[in-house]
Amino acid sequence: MAQLLESPRERPLMTISTKNISLVACVLGFLMIGCTTSKSLMKDGIKYESAGMYKEAVEAYKASLSRKISNIESRKGLEKAGQRVLDDLLDEFNRYSMLSKLKDAVYAFQLAEEFEGEVKKYGVDLYIPDHYYLTYGQLESNYLDDLYEEGLEYLDVEDFASARTRFDEIMEIDEDFKDVRILQNTAVLEPMYRQAQNYMDAGEFRAAYKVYTNIVKRDSDYKESKERMAVAREMGTFVMAIMPVENKSNLDDIESKIEAYLVNSLIGLQNPFLKIVDRQHLDEIIAQQDFSLSGVISDASAIEVGNLTGAEGILVGQVIDIRAQKGRPTKLTKKGYESYLVTVKGENGEEEKKTRYRPVTFYEHTNRNSVYISFHVKLLHLETSEVLVSEVIERELSDEVNWVRYSGNVNKLFPEKNDKPLTSRSAVNNLRSMIDARTDLASIEELLNQSYNKIGSSISSRVDDYLQ
Incomplete structure (x- = not known):
């Protein structure tokens, strides 16, 4: 027999049978998953139910069925405890109904329906008597009418935020109620539409364009938003001429490469307000003014060329220095x-x-x-002569x-x-x-x-x- 040496005397080592090893492994396995089998959870549900803790019993039975959906006893327990919980929810609905608390009654019944639907996922059908649906239908209609009238009143006084709150709630309950979609749209888009017009009046055309864009994304037919968006874009467009790059470095023939990368990068912006003067048109004007493409164009000359192209701004670039160090292997x-x-x-x-x-x-x-x-x-900027960007x-x-x-x-x-x-x-x-x-x-x-x-x-x- 194997022995374990323990100072100051020897003691026999406990013999562990294969059966015991399997049992220990099983126990450890249960500990790792929380010792929660379908059967143990079902027993928890029975205990909760016996103590009148029906909500807790429902959760235990649901957990049991999650582990083993074929557990008949858990299904029966869920049906019994679930019906008790559902009945309590319906009693709450009745209480609010008798007190004429429309909002509380509507949401109490919705909570009961949600509970019934949740239990149904586990193959258990609960029962809501038909008369509850009849009562709920009338209460819901009355509540939605109240919300609708409140929303209209807020629209009349141009309190769009409060109106939207009412129409949003109606949409969550019944999105087909009367013309609530149109009214909700008005509550959402009208303040945006007015904000965009204020931007237009202030000459902030790019800000206006962004607001009109958001309006059109939601409703492309809202008033004249689409047409005004196009106007805002046109008014906010910045026409820019890119002057030939001046090269002061000791590396030749790099100007066209830098210009190409610059133009590609600017085009890649996909900025709706940027328009670049066609290079061929620019070259023709430079040639007509007797400026050499390879020569130096002063700021004054660049401004003159820019004005002739119809540009609002000119971009002037200059390579100050380039150094390349080729390594030796x-x-x-x-x-x-x-x-x-x-x-x-x-x-x-x-x-x-x-x-x-x-x-x-x-x-x-x-x-x-x-x-x-x-x-x-x-x-x-050609009109104001303002230097918009200047950076090395x-x-x-x-x-x-x-x-x-x-x-x-x-x-x-x-x-x-x-x-x-x-x-x-x-x-x-x-x-x-x-x-x-x-x-x-x-x-x-x-x-x-x-x-x-x-x-x-x-x-x-x-x-x-x-x-x-």
């Missing part, structure tokens, strides 16, 4: 260890496998490319690769420290990740294109902010 010889197995004899004379490590070398490769761009952007945008991008190559079995490669193998999981995982690391380095041209795109996104974001 490096290859370092690194010390490491490769594991292998040997067969040795143990103290008992039996053969066993032991891990050994032999020194090896592997190669670590690194490289890095980076670019820096400094760009000055200025947005001018700087972006620095880089890409770096760092990987390892080993001619042996990479799955047995370990890093080295102090002439010993590092076998910790973190050290090994770090080395293995370098073996699997990418080797393709983003080129200078790719990084420059990314920087142009970021410059374009930054500028378009500033323009978008202005047009809000």
Whole structure:
């Protein structure tokens, strides 16, 4: 017999049979799920029911059936206890009805119906006598009539918020009651419509457009909202001419790329108030005014060109500086260890496998490319000569690769420290990740294109902010 050594004397270890082990496992399993079987929950329901705690009994029977829907006793218990709870709810409805508390009566009956429906999900039918439905129908009609009249009175005094509260409640009870949909629409949309008109009167056309848009989303035929939305958009549109980018950097032929990224970014905004002057039309005007596309256009000249295009604003950009640093690939010889197995004899004379490590070398490769761009952007309002945006945008991008190559079995490669193998999981995982690391380095041209795109996104974001 197995023995457990316990100081200062030995005691026999308890023998556990297979039956006991199964029992312990079962008990532990029940503990893990809360010891709540369908049968135990049914017993809880019976106890609650015996104590007159019918609501608690209903919950216990429902939980029992959730675990085993075929539990007949739980279903019978739910029917009995559920009917008691339902009867209490109907008594509450009767009480409110006799006191002429219409709202309380309506919601009391709805609560009874909801309870009946909830119990029905468990295959149990409860009974509501027909006369309750007849009484409820009349009370509901009276209550909705009262709400309807109150809503109309609030509309008459233009208290739209209070009117909406009444019509919303009617819609929740009976969405087909009289013309409540139309009246609810009026209560919701009329204050918005008036707000939009106030924005129009104040010359805040973009704010008006947004309100009209929300009105049209709910009801596209509400008064003249659709037509006024179009007017607000037209009045709020900002026509902008993008001047040729001036390049003061030592990198040639980049202006067209930056302009292309900028225009794409501005178009991507899908801002309804932004209209960009066609570039061909702009070029023709610049040529007519004897300005060279590759030359420098002053602010005064840009304003003149902008006015000729019919623009309200001009966007002037200047590349201040671009620096690109192309990295040099490096290859370092690194010390490491490769594991292998040997067969040795143990103290008992039996053969066993032991891990050994032999020194090896592997190669670590690194490289890095980076670019820096400094760009000055200025947005001018032609009518007021106001500088709407003026900012120097700087972006620095880089890409770096760092990987390892080993001619042996990479799955047995370990890093080295102090002439010993590092076998910790973190050290090994770090080395293995370098073996699997990418080797393709983003080129200078790719990084420059990314920087142009970021410059374009930054500028378009500033323009978008202005047009809000």
